[in-house]
Amino acid sequence: MAGFGTQAIHAGYDAKGNDDAVSVPIYASAAFDLENAVRGRDLAAGIENGFEYSRVANPTVDALERRIAALEGGVGAVAVSSGMAAVTYALMCAGEGGGRIVASRDLYGASVDALGDFLPQFGIHCDFVDDINDLDEVGALIGPDTRAIFAETVANPSTRITDIEPLAALAHRHGVALIVDNTIPTPYLLRPIEFGADIVVHSTTKGITGHGNAIGGVIVDAGRFDWANGRFAQFTTPQQVIADETGRSVSFAARFADQAFLRRIRIKYLRTFGAVASPFNAYLTLLGLETLPQRVARQVETATRVARHLTRVAHVVKVNYSGLGNTPQFALAAKYFPRGVGQVLSFLVDGDASNVRRILDGTRLFSYVPNIGDARSLIVDPANITHREVPAQTRLAAGVSDNLIRLSIGLEDADDLIADLDQAIAGAY
Secondary structure (H helix, E strand, O other): OOOHHHHHHHOOOOHHHHOOOOOOOOOOOOEOOOOOHHHHHHHHHOOOOOOOEOOOOOHHHHHHHHHHHHHHOOOEEEEEOOHHHHHHHHHHHHHOOOOEEEEEOOOOHHHHHHHHHHHHHHOOEEEEEOOOOOHHHHHHOOOOOEEEEEEEOEOOOOOOEOOHHHHHHHHHHOOOEEEEEOOOOHHHHOOHHHHOOOEEEEEOOOOOOOOOOOOOEEEEEOOOOOOOOOOOHHHHOOEHHHOOOOOOOEOHHHHHHHHHHHHHHHHHHHHHHOOEOOHHHHHHHHHHHHOHHHHHHHHHHHHHHHHHHHOOOOOEEEEEOHHHOOOOOHHHHHHHOOOOOOOEEEEEEOOOHHHHHHHHHHOOOOEEOOOOOOOOOEEEOOOOOOOOOOOHHHHHHOOOOOOEEEEEOOOOOHHHHHHHHHHHHHHOO
16 A cells, blocks of 8 residues: 555546646536436446436545545545535435434534534434543433534644543444544544544544635545444335335335445435535645655644743643643543644633633734645634533533633744744733
Protein backbone atom coordinates (compact mmCIF):
# COMPACT_ATOMS: atom_id res chain seq x y z
CA MET A 1 0.00 0.00 0.00
CA ALA A 2 1.24 3.50 -0.83
CA GLY A 3 2.19 5.86 1.99
CA PHE A 4 -0.17 8.46 3.42
CA GLY A 5 1.39 11.40 1.58
CA THR A 6 1.24 9.55 -1.72
CA GLN A 7 -2.41 8.62 -1.22
CA ALA A 8 -3.29 12.19 -0.25
CA ILE A 9 -2.22 13.23 -3.76
CA HIS A 10 -3.17 10.22 -5.89
CA ALA A 11 -5.80 7.99 -4.27
CA GLY A 12 -9.24 7.66 -5.85
CA TYR A 13 -8.47 9.29 -9.18
CA ASP A 14 -7.53 7.97 -12.63
CA ALA A 15 -6.24 10.63 -15.01
CA LYS A 16 -6.71 8.34 -18.02
CA GLY A 17 -10.43 8.23 -17.37
CA ASN A 18 -10.54 12.04 -17.25
CA ASP A 19 -8.82 13.06 -20.50
CA ASP A 20 -5.41 12.84 -18.78
CA ALA A 21 -6.13 15.83 -16.54
CA VAL A 22 -3.50 15.74 -13.78
CA SER A 23 -5.71 17.69 -11.38
CA VAL A 24 -9.22 16.37 -10.71
CA PRO A 25 -11.61 18.28 -13.03
CA ILE A 26 -14.64 20.16 -11.73
CA TYR A 27 -17.67 18.40 -13.18
CA ALA A 28 -20.15 21.28 -13.10
CA SER A 29 -23.04 19.24 -14.43
CA ALA A 30 -26.40 18.77 -12.74
CA ALA A 31 -27.09 15.52 -14.60
CA PHE A 32 -25.40 12.85 -16.72
CA ASP A 33 -26.50 10.93 -19.81
CA LEU A 34 -28.02 7.60 -18.78
CA GLU A 35 -27.09 6.22 -22.25
CA ASN A 36 -29.87 3.62 -22.49
CA ALA A 37 -33.01 2.48 -20.66
CA VAL A 38 -31.48 -0.58 -18.96
CA ARG A 39 -28.46 1.33 -17.68
CA GLY A 40 -30.70 4.16 -16.48
CA ARG A 41 -32.87 1.73 -14.53
CA ASP A 42 -29.82 0.06 -12.94
CA LEU A 43 -28.20 3.35 -12.00
CA ALA A 44 -31.39 4.57 -10.35
CA ALA A 45 -31.73 1.31 -8.39
CA GLY A 46 -28.11 1.31 -7.26
CA ILE A 47 -27.40 -1.92 -9.14
CA GLU A 48 -24.78 -0.26 -11.34
CA ASN A 49 -22.23 2.31 -10.21
CA GLY A 50 -22.06 5.52 -12.15
CA PHE A 51 -23.48 9.02 -12.37
CA GLU A 52 -27.01 10.10 -13.18
CA TYR A 53 -27.73 13.22 -11.09
CA SER A 54 -25.34 15.32 -9.00
CA ARG A 55 -27.67 15.31 -6.00
CA VAL A 56 -26.70 11.65 -5.59
CA ALA A 57 -23.19 11.41 -7.05
CA ASN A 58 -20.77 13.53 -9.06
CA PRO A 59 -17.34 12.60 -10.51
CA THR A 60 -15.45 15.38 -8.71
CA VAL A 61 -17.14 14.55 -5.41
CA ASP A 62 -16.60 10.85 -6.07
CA ALA A 63 -12.83 11.38 -6.33
CA LEU A 64 -12.88 13.16 -2.97
CA GLU A 65 -14.91 10.35 -1.41
CA ARG A 66 -12.52 7.70 -2.68
CA ARG A 67 -9.47 9.63 -1.51
CA ILE A 68 -10.74 10.21 2.01
CA ALA A 69 -11.93 6.59 2.28
CA ALA A 70 -8.41 5.47 1.34
CA LEU A 71 -6.80 7.82 3.88
CA GLU A 72 -9.14 6.63 6.66
CA GLY A 73 -8.96 2.95 5.69
CA GLY A 74 -12.70 2.61 5.01
CA VAL A 75 -14.63 0.69 2.36
CA GLY A 76 -16.14 3.90 1.06
CA ALA A 77 -17.35 7.39 1.89
CA VAL A 78 -20.17 9.83 1.18
CA ALA A 79 -19.34 13.53 0.97
CA VAL A 80 -21.96 16.07 2.02
CA SER A 81 -22.28 19.83 2.12
CA SER A 82 -21.09 20.43 5.72
CA GLY A 83 -19.66 18.75 8.78
CA MET A 84 -22.97 19.01 10.60
CA ALA A 85 -24.71 17.31 7.70
CA ALA A 86 -22.22 14.46 8.12
CA VAL A 87 -22.86 14.26 11.88
CA THR A 88 -26.66 14.43 11.67
CA TYR A 89 -26.96 12.08 8.70
CA ALA A 90 -24.79 9.46 10.41
CA LEU A 91 -26.66 9.69 13.71
CA MET A 92 -30.08 9.70 12.08
CA CYS A 93 -29.23 6.78 9.83
CA ALA A 94 -28.19 4.73 12.88
CA GLY A 95 -31.02 5.93 15.13
CA GLU A 96 -33.97 5.83 12.72
CA GLY A 97 -37.31 4.70 14.12
CA GLY A 98 -36.87 5.55 17.79
CA GLY A 99 -33.27 4.64 18.55
CA ARG A 100 -31.07 6.09 21.27
CA ILE A 101 -27.49 7.36 21.06
CA VAL A 102 -25.03 7.34 23.96
CA ALA A 103 -22.78 10.39 23.59
CA SER A 104 -20.19 12.44 25.40
CA ARG A 105 -21.20 15.87 26.70
CA ASP A 106 -17.78 17.05 25.55
CA LEU A 107 -18.71 17.77 21.93
CA TYR A 108 -18.86 20.66 19.51
CA GLY A 109 -21.81 22.88 20.42
CA ALA A 110 -23.94 22.17 17.35
CA SER A 111 -23.56 18.42 17.91
CA VAL A 112 -24.78 18.80 21.49
CA ASP A 113 -27.71 20.86 20.29
CA ALA A 114 -28.58 18.29 17.61
CA LEU A 115 -28.48 15.37 20.04
CA GLY A 116 -30.08 17.07 23.02
CA ASP A 117 -32.72 19.27 21.43
CA PHE A 118 -33.30 18.67 17.71
CA LEU A 119 -32.98 14.95 16.95
CA PRO A 120 -35.48 14.09 19.73
CA GLN A 121 -38.08 15.88 17.56
CA PHE A 122 -37.48 13.05 15.08
CA GLY A 123 -37.75 10.31 17.71
CA ILE A 124 -34.01 9.86 18.19
CA HIS A 125 -32.91 10.47 21.77
CA CYS A 126 -29.54 10.82 23.44
CA ASP A 127 -28.13 9.62 26.75
CA PHE A 128 -25.22 11.91 27.63
CA VAL A 129 -22.24 10.84 29.73
CA ASP A 130 -19.74 13.09 31.48
CA ASP A 131 -16.79 10.82 30.68
CA ILE A 132 -16.95 8.81 27.46
CA ASN A 133 -13.95 6.78 28.65
CA ASP A 134 -15.80 5.55 31.74
CA LEU A 135 -16.93 2.20 30.36
CA ASP A 136 -19.15 1.48 33.36
CA GLU A 137 -21.01 4.77 32.89
CA VAL A 138 -21.39 4.17 29.14
CA GLY A 139 -22.33 0.49 29.50
CA ALA A 140 -25.02 1.26 32.08
CA LEU A 141 -26.82 3.43 29.52
CA ILE A 142 -26.88 0.86 26.70
CA GLY A 143 -30.39 -0.55 26.46
CA PRO A 144 -32.48 -2.42 23.90
CA ASP A 145 -33.12 0.79 21.92
CA THR A 146 -29.49 1.94 21.85
CA ARG A 147 -28.09 2.06 18.34
CA ALA A 148 -24.74 3.82 18.60
CA ILE A 149 -22.11 5.46 20.78
CA PHE A 150 -20.90 8.85 19.55
CA ALA A 151 -17.78 10.77 20.53
CA GLU A 152 -15.12 13.09 19.16
CA THR A 153 -11.70 11.48 18.89
CA VAL A 154 -10.23 14.73 20.21
CA ALA A 155 -12.90 16.88 21.84
CA ASN A 156 -13.49 20.47 20.84
CA PRO A 157 -12.34 22.59 22.69
CA SER A 158 -11.03 20.57 25.67
CA THR A 159 -8.79 18.30 23.49
CA ARG A 160 -9.77 15.32 25.66
CA ILE A 161 -8.90 12.07 23.91
CA THR A 162 -11.42 9.27 23.43
CA ASP A 163 -10.05 5.82 24.24
CA ILE A 164 -11.45 4.25 21.07
CA GLU A 165 -10.34 0.63 21.36
CA PRO A 166 -12.12 -0.41 24.60
CA LEU A 167 -15.12 1.77 23.71
CA ALA A 168 -15.46 -0.06 20.38
CA ALA A 169 -15.19 -3.42 22.13
CA LEU A 170 -17.94 -2.40 24.57
CA ALA A 171 -20.18 -1.20 21.74
CA HIS A 172 -19.71 -4.37 19.75
CA ARG A 173 -20.43 -6.64 22.71
CA HIS A 174 -23.86 -5.00 22.81
CA GLY A 175 -24.37 -4.96 19.04
CA VAL A 176 -24.24 -1.17 18.73
CA ALA A 177 -22.06 0.90 16.42
CA LEU A 178 -19.26 3.28 17.38
CA ILE A 179 -19.48 6.55 15.44
CA VAL A 180 -16.63 9.04 15.91
CA ASP A 181 -15.98 12.58 14.75
CA ASN A 182 -12.34 12.75 13.66
CA THR A 183 -12.35 16.38 12.55
CA ILE A 184 -9.57 17.75 14.77
CA PRO A 185 -6.90 15.09 14.20
CA THR A 186 -7.69 14.39 10.51
CA PRO A 187 -6.65 10.93 9.24
CA TYR A 188 -3.04 12.08 9.18
CA LEU A 189 -2.87 12.02 12.99
CA LEU A 190 -5.41 9.25 13.66
CA ARG A 191 -7.24 6.52 11.72
CA PRO A 192 -10.01 5.49 14.13
CA ILE A 193 -11.08 2.48 12.04
CA GLU A 194 -7.77 0.81 12.94
CA PHE A 195 -8.89 0.89 16.58
CA GLY A 196 -12.41 -0.43 16.02
CA ALA A 197 -14.55 2.58 15.04
CA ASP A 198 -17.37 1.69 12.64
CA ILE A 199 -18.28 5.08 11.17
CA VAL A 200 -15.99 8.13 10.97
CA VAL A 201 -17.31 11.62 10.24
CA HIS A 202 -15.45 14.81 9.44
CA SER A 203 -16.09 18.43 8.89
CA THR A 204 -13.80 18.69 5.87
CA THR A 205 -14.15 22.47 6.25
CA LYS A 206 -11.50 22.25 8.93
CA GLY A 207 -8.05 20.63 8.71
CA ILE A 208 -8.75 18.46 5.67
CA THR A 209 -9.40 21.45 3.39
CA GLY A 210 -7.13 23.59 5.52
CA HIS A 211 -7.64 27.03 4.01
CA GLY A 212 -11.02 28.16 5.33
CA ASN A 213 -12.43 28.42 1.81
CA ALA A 214 -14.82 25.46 1.37
CA ILE A 215 -17.60 24.09 3.57
CA GLY A 216 -18.00 20.30 3.51
CA GLY A 217 -18.34 17.05 5.41
CA VAL A 218 -17.80 13.35 4.86
CA ILE A 219 -18.98 10.03 6.30
CA VAL A 220 -16.59 7.05 6.09
CA ASP A 221 -17.63 3.44 6.73
CA ALA A 222 -15.26 0.77 8.03
CA GLY A 223 -17.48 -1.86 6.39
CA ARG A 224 -17.31 -4.26 9.33
CA PHE A 225 -20.43 -3.61 11.38
CA ASP A 226 -23.40 -6.00 11.10
CA TRP A 227 -26.37 -3.71 10.42
CA ALA A 228 -28.59 -6.80 10.17
CA ASN A 229 -28.02 -7.86 13.79
CA GLY A 230 -31.63 -7.14 14.86
CA ARG A 231 -31.25 -3.61 16.25
CA PHE A 232 -31.59 -1.80 12.92
CA ALA A 233 -34.88 -2.53 11.17
CA GLN A 234 -34.16 0.19 8.61
CA PHE A 235 -31.45 -2.01 7.09
CA THR A 236 -33.44 -5.25 6.94
CA THR A 237 -36.83 -3.92 5.81
CA PRO A 238 -37.38 -4.22 2.01
CA GLN A 239 -37.28 -0.84 0.27
CA GLN A 240 -38.94 0.05 -3.02
CA VAL A 241 -36.28 2.65 -3.81
CA ILE A 242 -33.73 -0.14 -4.36
CA ALA A 243 -36.07 -2.67 -5.98
CA ASP A 244 -34.34 -5.19 -8.23
CA GLU A 245 -34.81 -5.43 -11.99
CA THR A 246 -38.06 -7.36 -11.52
CA GLY A 247 -39.53 -4.65 -9.28
CA ARG A 248 -39.16 -6.72 -6.09
CA SER A 249 -38.27 -4.65 -3.02
CA VAL A 250 -35.06 -5.63 -1.27
CA SER A 251 -33.33 -4.47 1.93
CA PHE A 252 -30.17 -2.41 2.14
CA ALA A 253 -28.41 -5.16 4.10
CA ALA A 254 -29.30 -7.81 1.54
CA ARG A 255 -28.42 -5.70 -1.48
CA PHE A 256 -25.31 -3.87 -0.34
CA ALA A 257 -23.72 -6.01 2.44
CA ASP A 258 -20.69 -4.18 3.86
CA GLN A 259 -21.74 -0.90 2.21
CA ALA A 260 -25.33 -0.95 3.51
CA PHE A 261 -24.80 2.08 5.76
CA LEU A 262 -23.18 4.22 3.08
CA ARG A 263 -25.76 3.28 0.47
CA ARG A 264 -28.59 4.18 2.83
CA ILE A 265 -26.89 7.51 3.53
CA ARG A 266 -26.56 8.19 -0.19
CA ILE A 267 -29.91 6.87 -1.44
CA LYS A 268 -32.18 7.93 1.43
CA TYR A 269 -30.47 10.86 3.20
CA LEU A 270 -28.43 12.59 0.52
CA ARG A 271 -31.01 12.01 -2.20
CA THR A 272 -33.98 13.00 -0.02
CA PHE A 273 -32.64 15.72 2.31
CA GLY A 274 -30.24 17.06 -0.31
CA ALA A 275 -27.20 18.34 1.65
CA VAL A 276 -25.11 17.89 -1.49
CA ALA A 277 -21.39 18.64 -1.69
CA SER A 278 -20.73 21.00 -4.58
CA PRO A 279 -18.14 19.93 -7.19
CA PHE A 280 -16.24 23.20 -6.70
CA ASN A 281 -16.00 22.73 -2.92
CA ALA A 282 -14.94 19.11 -3.47
CA TYR A 283 -12.20 20.38 -5.81
CA LEU A 284 -10.94 22.85 -3.18
CA THR A 285 -10.95 20.09 -0.58
CA LEU A 286 -8.95 17.82 -2.89
CA LEU A 287 -6.38 20.59 -3.28
CA GLY A 288 -6.19 20.94 0.49
CA LEU A 289 -5.72 17.21 0.95
CA GLU A 290 -2.58 17.26 -1.17
CA THR A 291 -0.71 19.19 1.53
CA LEU A 292 -2.48 17.70 4.58
CA PRO A 293 0.57 15.91 6.08
CA GLN A 294 2.85 18.93 5.72
CA ARG A 295 0.30 21.41 7.07
CA VAL A 296 -0.83 19.37 10.06
CA ALA A 297 2.71 18.38 11.05
CA ARG A 298 3.73 22.05 11.12
CA GLN A 299 0.57 23.09 12.99
CA VAL A 300 1.07 20.41 15.66
CA GLU A 301 4.65 21.50 16.21
CA THR A 302 3.61 25.12 16.62
CA ALA A 303 0.55 24.31 18.75
CA THR A 304 2.75 22.39 21.16
CA ARG A 305 5.13 25.34 21.47
CA VAL A 306 2.27 27.78 22.01
CA ALA A 307 0.59 25.54 24.60
CA ARG A 308 3.83 25.12 26.56
CA HIS A 309 4.43 28.85 26.50
CA LEU A 310 0.93 29.63 27.75
CA THR A 311 1.50 27.46 30.84
CA ARG A 312 4.05 30.09 31.93
CA VAL A 313 2.06 33.24 31.08
CA ALA A 314 0.59 35.45 33.80
CA HIS A 315 -3.23 35.42 34.02
CA VAL A 316 -3.45 32.03 32.25
CA VAL A 317 -4.75 29.65 34.90
CA LYS A 318 -5.12 26.47 32.83
CA VAL A 319 -4.10 25.18 29.39
CA ASN A 320 -6.09 22.42 27.68
CA TYR A 321 -3.87 20.55 25.26
CA SER A 322 -3.60 16.80 25.58
CA GLY A 323 -0.40 16.85 23.57
CA LEU A 324 1.60 18.49 26.35
CA GLY A 325 2.43 15.13 27.91
CA ASN A 326 1.73 16.23 31.48
CA THR A 327 -2.00 15.50 31.45
CA PRO A 328 -3.88 12.50 32.86
CA GLN A 329 -4.26 11.34 29.23
CA PHE A 330 -0.54 11.03 28.58
CA ALA A 331 -0.79 7.28 27.88
CA LEU A 332 -3.70 7.77 25.47
CA ALA A 333 -1.80 10.47 23.60
CA ALA A 334 1.16 8.13 23.20
CA LYS A 335 -1.07 5.26 22.01
CA TYR A 336 -3.30 7.06 19.54
CA PHE A 337 -1.35 10.19 18.60
CA PRO A 338 2.36 9.58 18.12
CA ARG A 339 2.34 12.49 15.62
CA GLY A 340 0.45 14.83 17.96
CA VAL A 341 -3.17 15.59 18.83
CA GLY A 342 -3.81 18.48 16.46
CA GLN A 343 -3.76 22.25 16.11
CA VAL A 344 -6.57 23.11 18.54
CA LEU A 345 -5.99 24.12 22.16
CA SER A 346 -7.80 26.21 24.73
CA PHE A 347 -6.89 28.11 27.87
CA LEU A 348 -8.59 29.68 30.88
CA VAL A 349 -7.75 33.16 32.06
CA ASP A 350 -8.50 34.95 35.31
CA GLY A 351 -10.51 38.14 35.56
CA ASP A 352 -13.92 38.53 33.95
CA ALA A 353 -15.64 38.83 30.58
CA SER A 354 -14.06 42.21 29.93
CA ASN A 355 -10.58 40.69 30.12
CA VAL A 356 -11.57 37.97 27.66
CA ARG A 357 -12.96 40.58 25.26
CA ARG A 358 -9.77 42.65 25.46
CA ILE A 359 -7.65 39.56 24.68
CA LEU A 360 -9.83 38.69 21.68
CA ASP A 361 -9.78 42.27 20.40
CA GLY A 362 -6.10 42.77 21.21
CA THR A 363 -4.63 40.09 18.96
CA ARG A 364 -3.17 41.20 15.65
CA LEU A 365 -2.27 37.92 13.92
CA PHE A 366 -5.08 35.75 15.26
CA SER A 367 -8.38 36.15 13.41
CA TYR A 368 -11.57 36.12 15.50
CA VAL A 369 -13.24 33.31 13.55
CA PRO A 370 -15.50 30.36 14.56
CA ASN A 371 -13.50 27.82 12.52
CA ILE A 372 -10.54 25.52 13.09
CA GLY A 373 -7.89 23.91 10.90
CA ASP A 374 -7.23 27.01 8.78
CA ALA A 375 -3.82 28.00 7.45
CA ARG A 376 -4.39 31.18 9.48
CA SER A 377 -4.38 31.12 13.27
CA LEU A 378 -7.81 31.68 14.79
CA ILE A 379 -9.11 32.71 18.21
CA VAL A 380 -12.62 32.51 19.66
CA ASP A 381 -14.54 32.47 22.96
CA PRO A 382 -16.53 29.19 22.79
CA ALA A 383 -19.13 30.11 25.41
CA ASN A 384 -20.37 32.96 23.21
CA ILE A 385 -19.76 31.52 19.75
CA THR A 386 -19.31 27.79 19.15
CA HIS A 387 -21.20 26.59 22.26
CA ARG A 388 -23.71 29.38 22.80
CA GLU A 389 -26.69 27.05 22.13
CA VAL A 390 -25.51 24.51 24.72
CA PRO A 391 -27.24 24.66 28.14
CA ALA A 392 -24.95 26.19 30.78
CA GLN A 393 -24.75 23.02 32.88
CA THR A 394 -23.69 20.93 29.88
CA ARG A 395 -21.25 23.60 28.75
CA LEU A 396 -19.57 23.71 32.14
CA ALA A 397 -19.40 19.90 32.31
CA ALA A 398 -17.39 20.07 29.08
CA GLY A 399 -15.13 22.76 30.55
CA VAL A 400 -16.55 25.59 28.46
CA SER A 401 -16.73 28.49 30.88
CA ASP A 402 -17.04 32.21 30.13
CA ASN A 403 -13.27 32.63 30.63
CA LEU A 404 -12.23 29.95 28.14
CA ILE A 405 -10.45 30.96 24.93
CA ARG A 406 -9.89 28.54 22.05
CA LEU A 407 -7.05 28.73 19.56
CA SER A 408 -6.61 27.03 16.21
CA ILE A 409 -2.97 27.27 15.24
CA GLY A 410 -2.15 27.99 11.61
CA LEU A 411 1.05 28.13 9.59
CA GLU A 412 2.53 31.41 10.83
CA ASP A 413 5.88 31.43 12.64
CA ALA A 414 5.53 30.21 16.22
CA ASP A 415 7.50 33.13 17.65
CA ASP A 416 5.15 35.62 16.02
CA LEU A 417 2.06 33.88 17.39
CA ILE A 418 3.53 33.71 20.89
CA ALA A 419 4.44 37.40 20.78
CA ASP A 420 0.92 38.26 19.62
CA LEU A 421 -0.68 36.34 22.47
CA ASP A 422 1.73 37.82 25.02
CA GLN A 423 0.94 41.40 24.05
CA ALA A 424 -2.83 40.77 23.87
CA ILE A 425 -2.94 39.09 27.28
CA ALA A 426 -0.71 41.72 28.91
CA GLY A 427 -2.79 44.52 27.41
CA ALA A 428 -6.04 42.97 28.68
CA TYR A 429 -4.99 43.46 32.31
